[in-house]
Each structure stands twice: as C-alpha cells, then as structure tokens.
Amino acid sequence: xxxxxxxxxxxxxxxxxxxxxxxxxxxxxxxxxxxxxxxxxxxxxxxxxxxxxxxxxxxxxxxxxxxxxxxxxxxxxxxxxxxxxxxxxxxxxxxxxxxxxxxxxxxxxxxxxxxxxxxxxxxxxxxxxxxxxxxxxxxxxxxxxxxxxxxxxxxxxxxxxxxxxxxxxxxxxxxxxxxxxxxxxxxxxxxxxxxxxxxxxxxxxxxxxxxxxxxxxxxxxxxxxxxxxxxxxxxxxxxxxxxxxxxxxxxxxxxxxxxxxxxxxxxxxxxxxxxxxxxxxxxxxxxxxxxxxxxxxxxxxxxxxxxxxxxxxxxxxxxxxxxxxxxxxxxxxxxxxxxxxxxxxxxxxxxxxxxxxxxxxxxxxxxxxxxxxxxxxxxxxxxxxxxxxxxxxxxxxxxxxxxxxxxxxxxxxxxxxxxxxxxxxxxxxxxxxxxxxxxxxxxxxxxxxxxxxxxxxxxxxxxxxxxxxxxxxxxxxxxxxxxxxxxxxxxxxxxxxxxxxxxxxxxxxxxxxxxxxxxxxxxxxxxxxxxxxxxxxxxxxxxxxxxxxxxxxxxxxxxxxxxxxxxxxxxxxxxxxxxxxxxxxxxxxxxxxxxxxxxxxxxxxxxxxxxxxxxxxxxxxxxxxxxxxxxxxxxxxxxxxxxxxxxxxxxxxxxxxxxxxxxxxxxxxxxxxxxxxxxxxxxxxxxxxx
Numbered sequence: 001x002x003x004x005x006x007x008x009x010x011x012x013x014x015x016x017x018x019x020x021x022x023x024x025x026x027x028x029x030x031x032x033x034x035x036x037x038x039x040x041x042x043x044x045x046x047x048x049x050x051x052x053x054x055x056x057x058x059x060x061x062x063x064x065x066x067x068x069x070x071x072x073x074x075x076x077x078x079x080x081x082x083x084x085x086x087x088x089x090x091x092x093x094x095x096x097x098x099x100x101x102x103x104x105x106x107x108x109x110x111x112x113x114x115x116x117x118x119x120x121x122x123x124x125x126x127x128x129x130x131x132x133x134x135x136x137x138x139x140x141x142x143x144x145x146x147x148x149x150x151x152x153x154x155x156x157x158x159x160x161x162x163x164x165x166x167x168x169x170x171x172x173x174x175x176x177x178x179x180x181x182x183x184x185x186x187x188x189x190x191x192x193x194x195x196x197x198x199x200x201x202x203x204x205x206x207x208x209x210x211x212x213x214x215x216x217x218x219x220x221x222x223x224x225x226x227x228x229x230x231x232x233x234x235x236x237x238x239x240x241x242x243x244x245x246x247x248x249x250x251x252x253x254x255x256x257x258x259x260x261x262x263x264x265x266x267x268x269x270x271x272x273x274x275x276x277x278x279x280x281x282x283x284x285x286x287x288x289x290x291x292x293x294x295x296x297x298x299x300x301x302x303x304x305x306x307x308x309x310x311x312x313x314x315x316x317x318x319x320x321x322x323x324x325x326x327x328x329x330x331x332x333x334x335x336x337x338x339x340x341x342x343x344x345x346x347x348x349x350x351x352x353x354x355x356x357x358x359x360x361x362x363x364x365x366x367x368x369x370x371x372x373x374x375x376x377x378x379x380x381x382x383x384x385x386x387x388x389x390x391x392x393x394x395x396x397x398x399x400x401x402x403x404x405x406x407x408x409x410x411x412x413x414x415x416x417x418x419x420x421x422x423x424x425x426x427x428x429x430x431x432x433x434x435x436x437x438x439x440x441x442x443x444x445x446x447x448x449x450x451x452x453x454x455x456x457x458x459x460x461x462x463x464x465x466x467x468x469x470x471x472x473x474x475x476x477x478x479x480x481x482x483x484x485x486x487x488x489x490x491x492x493x494x495x496x497x498x499x500x501x502x503x504x505x506x507x508x509x510x511x512x513x514x515x516x517x518x519x520x521x522x523x524x525x526x527x528x529x530x531x532x533x534x535x536x537x538x539x540x541x542x543x544x545x546x547x548x549x550x551x552x553x554x555x556x557x558x559x560x561x562x563x564x565x566x567x568x569x570x571x572x573x574x575x576x577x578x579x580x581x582x583x584x585x586x587x588x589x590x591x592x593x594x595x596x597x598x599x600x601x602x603x604x605x606x607x608x609x610x611x612x613x614x615x616x617x618x619x620x621x622x623x624x625x626x627x628x629x630x631x632x633x634x635x636x637x638x639x640x641x642x643x644x645x646x647x648x649x650x651x652x653x654x655x656x657x658x659x660x661x662x663x664x665x666x667x668x669x670x671x672x673x674x675x676x677x678x679x680x681x682x683x684x685x686x687x688x689x690x
Contacts (some may be wrong), residue, residue: 438470
C-alpha cells in the first residue's frame with residue numbers, strides 16, 4: 001500500500017528569493033586516490049558541516065545534487081534581508097570548508113574548494129513529485145546555477161539584483177559580463193571578496209522586490225567621476241552639490257556613484273550622513289551622524305561603551321604616524337563636538353572657559369584626522385539633504401574648504417534641494433553644482449530602468465513614460481503601483497493596463513503617493529500617518545505612544561483597536577509598509593521601542609503628514625514629545641521641544657529650548673544657541689499673551 005503524501009504546509013506562490021548554488025570541487029579526484037568508504041564518510045562529514053552553516057544563516061536547503069547544494073532565502077519564509085544572509089552564508093561556507101580540510105590527515109583532501117553562485121529574483125515555490133517536496137523553480141534558479149558554474153573554485157559570484165541589495169556590506173569587485181546559456185543579453189556579474197570591516201554608510205533594509213536600473217544620468221555620472229579624479233590631485237577638498245527638484249533622483253545618483261567607486265576602487269574610504277528636517281536645530285548633527293554611522297555607534301549605547309568604540313575607531317583612521325597631536329586629544333575634542341562626554345579630560349579641561357576655542361580646536365583636529373585618512377586611502381564625504389543641515393555642521397564643512405596646509409585632497413559630495421543654493425548663495429560660489437533636470441524618458445528607457453517590464457507591450461511603456469513627465473520617482477511609484485495590483489502579470493491585455501493608468505488620474509507625484517498610501521490596509525495606512533508625525537526618521541516606540549494616545553482618547557485612526565493589541569497591529573503594519581517599499585527599518589536593528597525606520601522619500605512623509613486630521617495633530621505630537629523626552633540622548637530632548645511646540649505645550653517647549661540653548665553653548669555652537677534661546681523667549685511671550 002502506498003503511503004499517503006504529506007500535507008502541504010505552504011501555498012504555491014511566486015516569491016522574491018535569493019537562490020544559492022554551491023559545489024565542492026575535488027571530490028571526483030579523490031575517488032581515484034581513496035577507498036569508497038573513506039570517500040563516503042568524507043562526503044557525509046563535509047555536507048553535514050556545510051548544511052549546518054546554511055541553516056545557521058537562515059537558508060532553506062532545497063536539494064543536494066551530487067557534489068552541489070541548492071539553498072534558498074525568501075522561501076518558504078521571507079526574512080528582513082535575505083540577500084545579505086545568503087551572501088554571508090556563501091562566505092561562511094568557504095571559511096568552514098577551509099577550516100575542515102585544514103584539519104584532515106589526507107593531503108589530497110586539502111585541495112577541496114567550494115564555488116558559489118547567488119541570484120535574486122522571482123521564483124515559483126510549491127510542492128512537486130511523488131514525495132510532494134517543497135522547492136522553488138524558475139529562471140532565477142537557472143541563472144544561480146550558471147553563476148555557480150562560472151565561478152572559479154574558492155570564489156562567490158552574484159548577479160546585479162543581489163549586488164544592489166548587499167552593496168555597502170561586502171567588498172565586491174565587478175567582473176566582465178557573462179554570456180549565460182539561454183540568455184540573449186549578457187548578465188552582469190560581481191565577485192564577493194569579503195565583508196567590509198565597517199559599513200560605508202547608514203543602511204536601511206529593503207526587500208528590493210522590483211529590480212531597477214538608473215537610466216539617463218550617464219553624463220552626470222561621468223562628470224562626478226571626473227571631479228573625483230580631479231579632487232585626488234587638488235590641494236583642498238572639492239565640494240560637489242547635486243541639486244534638483246523632489247523626485248529627480250539626487251539621492252539615487254549619489255548612491256549609484258559611490259557604489260560604483262566601491263566596486264571599481266574598493267580601497268577608498270566613504271564617510272556618509274543624512275541631514276534631517278527634524279534635527280535641523282541639533283548642533284553638529286550631521287557630523288555626529290557621520291561618525292556614528294562609520295563607527296556603528298548606537299543612540300542607546302552606554303556612555304563608556306560609546307567612548308571606547310569612538311576612541312578605538314579614531315585610532316584606526318588616525319594611523320600610526322606620530323606628531324605633535326595625540327590621538328587621545330583628537331578623540332576627545334572631535335567626540336565632544338558630537339556630544340560625547342569625556343570625564344576629567346585634560347584636553348577638554350583646557351577649554352572650560354572657552355567653548356568657542358574648544359570648537360575651533362575640534363575643527364582643526366577634524367581636518368587633521370581627514371588628512372591622515374586621505375594619506376591612507378582616497379576619502380569621500382557624502383552628505384545628503386544638505387538643506388536641513390544645522391549651522392554648526394555647515395560651519396565645519398566650510399572650514400574644511402579653506403586652503404590650509406597640509407593639503408587635503410578629498411571629494412565632498414552633497415545632495416540638496418534648489419532652495420538651499422537660493423537661500424545660501426555662498427555655497428554656489430565654493431561648490432561645483434550638478435543640476436538634475438527632468439529625464440527624457442521613453443518606452444525604451446522604461447524597459448531599461450525596470451527589467452521586469454521588458455515583456456510589456458510598447459503602448460504600456462509609452463503611457464508610463466508619458467505620465468512620468470521626466471520624474472524618475474514618479475515613474476517608479478507608478479510602476480510599483482501596477483506591480484502591487486498584479487496588472488503586470490499575465491492575463492491582462494495592454495488595453496486594460498493602459499486604461500487602468502488613465503483611470504487613476506494622478507497628475508502629480510503628491511497625488512500618486514497619496515494613492516499608494518490609500519492602497520494600504522486601514523491599519524498600515526494609519527501607522528504610516530502616525531509615523532509621519534514623528535518625522536522622516538521615526539522610532540517604533542514613538543509610533544506606539546501616538547497610537548495609544550489616540551486609542552485611549554477615542555480619536556484618531558486606531559480608535560477601534562483595544563490598546564492591548566496596538567503593538568502587535570503596529571508590528572504587522574510596519575511589515576506591510578516595508579513590503580510596499582514605503583518605509584525601511586535600519587539595518588542591524590531589532591523590533592523594540594528604539595527600532596528606527598525611515599520613509600523612502602521625504603516627500604512621502606510630507607504627503608502622509610498632510611493626511612493627518614488637524615484636530616488630532618496636537619494630541620499625536622504631545623505623545624511623541626513625551627516619548628522623546630524620556631530618551632537619554634540630549635538631541636532627542638531637543639526634538640521633543642519641537643513636538644511640544646506643535647502640540648501647543650509652550651511652557652514645556654520653552655523649557656526644553658532653553659536647556660538645549662545652554663547645552664549648545666557648552667558645545668560651542670553659539671549660533672544654534674542664540675536661535676534656541678530666541679525660540680524659548682518667543683514661546684514665553686506667547687504664554688504671557690494668553
């Protein structure tokens with residue numbers, strides 16, 4: 001009697017997955033030199049060890065094929081960063097096999113090497129065969145297998161879509177395009193050479209469900225490359241400001257260019273930070289973010305741990321070259337500029353009565369540190385959204401641009417909205433300005449930008465190009481809207497798709513973003529609106545605080561929920577926002593009150609905030625302020641002051657602004673202190689009027 005088939009546990013579905021093929025080279029040669037039982041035991045031991053590595057990195061072993069294994073990330077379960085886990089597993093497989101063979105007594109076995117290929121894309125997952133086995137199928141699997149065959153023993157090859165999801169984490173080298181079987185076009189290939197010792201930038205995790213290529217910016221990329229080469233030969237930093245209206249792709253261009261440098265010149269150092277509107281009053285916030293990003297410092301790190309990390313990482317950049325300045329002095333002064341406290345520091349103590357002198361010295365030491373970094377390897381500073389930078393951060397940036405000995409050959413890249421240069425024209429006089437105009441996108445450009453649409457009829461691509469009106473972000477949101485609603489799947493005629501595009505009349509990016517938010521579930525849309533109250537960057541605890549306040553008072557979008565289930569609903573809603581690629585969690589963070597997220601675009605945050613009813617805003621801002629003021633970091637308390645002000649709690653806001661003014665004065669940020677003191681005074685006057 002035939003045994004019954006096992007019941008299926010997972011539905012048959014299309015999933016985004018990273019597929020890994022790994023093959024151990026050397027088994028065949030050993031068969032001629034060792035007896036069968038020895039070979040059998042060796043093979044079993046090798047795969048037992050390697051399978052454990054895959055499982056430890058969250059992979060699902062689909063099958064073993066002779067000397068090879070196929071593993072999947074993203075099916076049957078999706079993780080937060082499947083592609084990164086797959087690549088990390090590939091490197092761990094190499095290390096594990098090398099360690100294993102190094103301890104073998106058979107000299108022939110020491111020659112075994114493992115070659116790996118990884119591809120990320122859409123797969124069909126389900127159950128097949130008499131045994132009803134769960135596996136994945138599709139072109140993504142075929143390409144992963146061919147990448148593995150193209151890899152040299154001891155190497156890891158990945159494709160373009162995988163590279164885009166893991167760049168900034170691993171040391172990667174671009175290879176010549178591969179011509180794979182069954183493919184009319186060559187396939188981009190990259191070799192993973194190891195893990196970067198430090199992240200090149202602050203990273204937020206995205207699922208990357210839609211493969212995108214930047215198009216139409218070849219001239220701008222070439223100009224940035226030329227300016228980079230020139231900067232390496234200059235005697236002072238070269239500042240390049242990329243500007244353009246919202247959605248023109250400023251951040252994307254900066255990311256693509258620095259990613260290109262990481263692949264073509266992996267020996268360079270990238271230091272990056274993003275200014276935030278919600279932190280525009282925080283003294284030296286841009287530089288604090290830069291060093292915290294580079295050194296992996298957390299806002300909730302205990303002070304002693306933060307100081308230890310900061311000193312250790314400054315020592316690495318400082319190098320071993322001796323001079324009149326000690327690395328301890330540099331760490332204390334630069335760290336103090338960003339808010340780190342060093343008890344009983346003789347270097348800080350020398351400026352107890354001279355905060356401006358302390359800031360000036362910190363500026364000098366920052367320049368010295370960057371000079372030393374440039375001597376070790378080429379260095380690029382990347383500042384995005386410069387229009388929201390605080391005045392102290394801009395003062396330090398301007399100081400670096402002065403022609404002072406020793407020379408500082410370095411490229412400083414910045415993204416900024418046009419109003420930044422209009423309101424502060426001095427920057428246009430010291431910077432090379434790269435203006436991003438609307439793109440002349442046509443049907444061919446749409447297909448190139450979105451490979452998933454290459455099979456779409458030309459009339460659909462023409463309609464998308466026409467409606468985008470040269471705005472890359474608008475185009476991306478329209479494409480994602482089609483994909484999320486299933487209109488790009490088979491079964492829809494070109495006429496149906498075009499009619500759907502025409503029936504949805506968003507004539508502006510703002511209307512399109514509102515439509516994307518409206519397409520969410522009620523819970524996810526509500527959470528997006530509450531998160532927008534916090535700012536472009538938001539924390540789970542702040543959203544929970546706002547949601548509880550709304551539910552407890554009988555107002556707002558989550559009023560129908562019992563407070564006991566609010567946290568669970570928010571978790572589920574945040575996952576939906578990530579799947580919709582509207583918001584992303586910060587890499588390496590886990591779900592807690594302090595977990596950080598970011599809206600994909602500042603304009604998306606603005607649109608979400610515009611949908612929050614005015615009658616509820618004060619209540620939400622007050623709840624967010626209460627959450628922020630309980631944080632240890634003084635910068636959070638300054639952000640809380642703004643929320644108290646928006647909530648109409650002028651007394652609390654004025655108190656926090658005054659405290660922040662004193663703190664800014666102690667750090668030598670005199671201009672910020674004056675602005676904060678003036679803000680506190682104006683609120684006190686409002687209180688007196690009432």
